[in-house]
Amino acid sequence: MNGERTRGDEGDSDGDPDRDGAATVDSPETGTRDPDALLRRAGVRGDPNRDQHFLVDDRVLDRLPEYAAEADVDLSHVLEIGAGTGALTDRLLVAGDRVTAIERDPDLAAFLREEFVAEIEAGDLTVVEGDALEVELPEFTASISNLPYGPSSELAFRLLPEERPLVLMFQREFAERMAAEPGTDDYGRLSVTAGHYADAEVVEPVPKEAFSPPPAVQSAVVRTTPRDPDYEVDDEEFFMAFLKAVFTQRRKTMRNAVRNTAHISGLGDPDAVVEAADEDLMSARAGNVTPAEFADLATLAYEVGEPGEHPSA
Ligand SMILES: C[S@@+](CC[C@H](N)C(=O)[O-])C[C@H]1O[C@@H](n2cnc3c(N)ncnc32)[C@H](O)[C@@H]1O
DSSP states (O other), X not given: OOOOEEHHHHTTXXXXXXXXXXXXXXXXXXXXXXXXXXXXXXXXXXXXXXXOOEEOOHHHHHHHHHHHHXXXXXXXXXXXXXXXXXXXXXXXXXXXXXXXXXXXXXXHHHHHHHHTHHHXXXXXXXXXXXXXXTSOOOOOSEEEEEOOSTTHHHHHHHHGGGOOOEEEEEEHHHHHHHTOOTTSTTOSHHHHHHHTTEEEEEEEEEOGGGEESOOSSOXXXXXXXXXXXXSOOSOHHHHHHHHHHHXXXXXXXXXXXXXXXXXXXXXXXXXXXXXXXXXXXXXXXXXXXXXXXXXXXXXXXXHHSOBOOOTTO
16 A cells, blocks of 8 residues: 555556646555545445445455456446446546446445545546436446445446446356356356356356455456357247246256246246147256257247237246
């Protein structure tokens, strides 16, 4: 740590005119804020009951925007969900042109507005105080976030349909399920639903010690690249409900899974689906069925299975 100074004292040390003026730097060599100094200035400890685990490992903080940059991601407007004390926000301001940071905790949002006053006045940063599941999202080009783990699934499925590249920190188990291939232990509903929108890869496991306070579980960074699926479905909502249904019975054959879960998928005549479908596919278990096979089956089920309401998608 190099003490707490303002960039106004440092002049043009990093050569980035957008980051000059009164923006704070703790490390003149890198032109960045120190995560521990941010915690001190904010006067917070991080409350695990509010999903507050702040990144304090500089190397991880540096690598998050690098994962996007190395994939040639457009960083002209980066969305950060759960900005906390701004340690990642600070790195995103260096890597990107503009950042919108959403933070639910009113005290942290107030701290961010104070700490980053120069960047806000320069038009480089917008702090949105509110729940990222509810606030209107801006037109962003990429999201790079150390997500709150409680709502991470809902947040991922709010972001994925936006069709933008994402670099997101999740619980490690969640990250591995998201990126899993058919036939592996981790492959499941999450892998197929995430894969509907994007290619997902785990780029880095992150140990608990990288955070303050450390979470109970290990973490991992996932990078997603949006693309169209290699199949088509007639009704996306039914497809999602159908997946949810059959994966509740992942150890059963698809034949039994389709028959036993009509109350979840909304199928009025699941037997008609089983009779019309390929026999080999009906004998397979959901964990071995590829996304394209699910899509074909869901299309068939939609045609012959008398789908009704499927409010549970
Ligand atoms: C894991 S911490 C990450 C903080 C910071 N980005 C970092 O890396 O140090 C998650 C942050 O999300 C905030 N948060 C929790 N739930 C949220 C929600 N629903 N919407 C927006 N922010 C939320 C917490 O207050 C916390 O600051």
